[in-house]
Amino acid sequence: MNPPSSDSASTGHELGWTPIAEEAVRAASVLHPKANTLPRPDRRRVMTVANQKxxxxxxTSTVNLAAALAVHGLKTLVIDLDPQGNASTALDVEHRSGTPSIYEVLIGEVSLAEAAAVSEQSPNLFCVPATIDLAGAEIELVSMVSRESRLKEALSSEVLDEIGVDYVFIDCPPSLGLLTVNAMVAAQEVLIPIQCEYYALEGLGQLLSNIELVQKHLNPDLEVSTILLTMYDGRTKLADQVTQEVRNHFGDTVLKTVIPRSVKVSEAPGYGQTVLAYDPGSRGAMSYIDAAKELANRGTVNGKKEGTL
Structure with missing residues (x-):
């Protein structure tokens, strides 16, 4: 394995590298980046992370991209819109029943700013948690006025200015129900993670159809701006075939960075951490750092590529 391409890594290479030494340098570069900032977007970016599969x-991609941006100086808010609360767990924010959460925000009992908690993993990283109360929210929303735009109303510019965030990531449930529709109405961009496996594109057509319906009837500014390939296993031909097929179909919408299949990435949520906090020198952590840099440097606002900001 070649050592990292940094000044300290070059010195270390001359002295003789070990895998542990290499990982330590990588971890240090993640936790204490020399260039501690990524370019801020011209306008705040609100991104829905969706795939009903x-x-x-x-x-995993939501929390790790958010954490990677936060480490590099960008204020980032994760909205956990999945009743399972996995994003809240990974960011180690309280999400027991009774905690101010996205459920109370949707029904109008608290403001988004009141429900937002700072993650211990970074002072730049905020999360509006999901509690078990969210499980019945779709049924309650059906009878509410403006049921598709409850989240959009909560994500007003004034509220987000109060928190001061540059990026908002909305983690959707694995379904195409009313919660996901709320996320798409509230966002400017959709980020779709696609795994490098056999059934990668299964159901994707339905997701894209739903996005088109939202664009037509509820949010004309919504665009699929980013596709992220995940769970890549370089030992298989299938992973390369899926990667090529997705790139051929979606072109530049697909990030160049691919997230590898990683035990560390899978283990991290069990410890209430992102992989950047759990094992910052791992391949998974470095891949999410690279993906976050690419996302920031693309300068995509409202789905329109405007060059490097």
């Missing part, structure tokens, strides 16, 4: 790395 479960197990594609949706929540």
């Amino acid at each position: 479960g197990g594609v790395g949706k929540t």
Whole structure:
């Protein structure tokens, strides 16, 4: 394995590298980046992370991209819109029943700013948690006025200015119900994680159809701005075939960075951490750092590529 391409890494290479030494340098570069800032977007970016197919790395990508941006100086808010509360767990924020959460925000009992908690993993990282109360929210929303735009109303510019965030990531449930529709109405962009496996594109057509319906009837500014390939296993031909197929179909919408299948990425939520906090020198952590840099440097606002900001 080649050592990291940094000044300290070059010195270390001359002295003789071990895998542990290499990982330590990588970890230090993640936790204490020399360039501690990424470019801020011209306008705040609100991104819905959606894929109704479960197990594609949706929540994992949401929390790790958010954490990577936060480490590099950008204030980032994660809205956990999945009743399972996995994003809240990974960011180690309280989400027991009774905690101010996205459920209370949707029904109008508290403001988004009141429900937002700071993650212990970074002072730049905020999370509006999901509690078990969210499980019945879709039924309650059906009878409410403006049921599709409750989240959009909560995400007003004034509220987000109060928190001061540059990025908002909305982690959707693995379904195409009313919660996901709320997320799409509230956002400017959709980020779709796609796993590098056999059934990668299964159900994707339905997701894209629903996005088109939202664009047509509820949010004309919504765009699929980013596709992230996850769970890549370089030992298989299938992973390369899926990667090529997705790139051929979606072109530049697909990030160049691919997230590898990683034990560390899978283990991290069990410890209430992102992989950047759990094992910052791991391949998974470095891949999410690279993906976050690419996301920031693309300068995509409202789905329109405007060059590097």
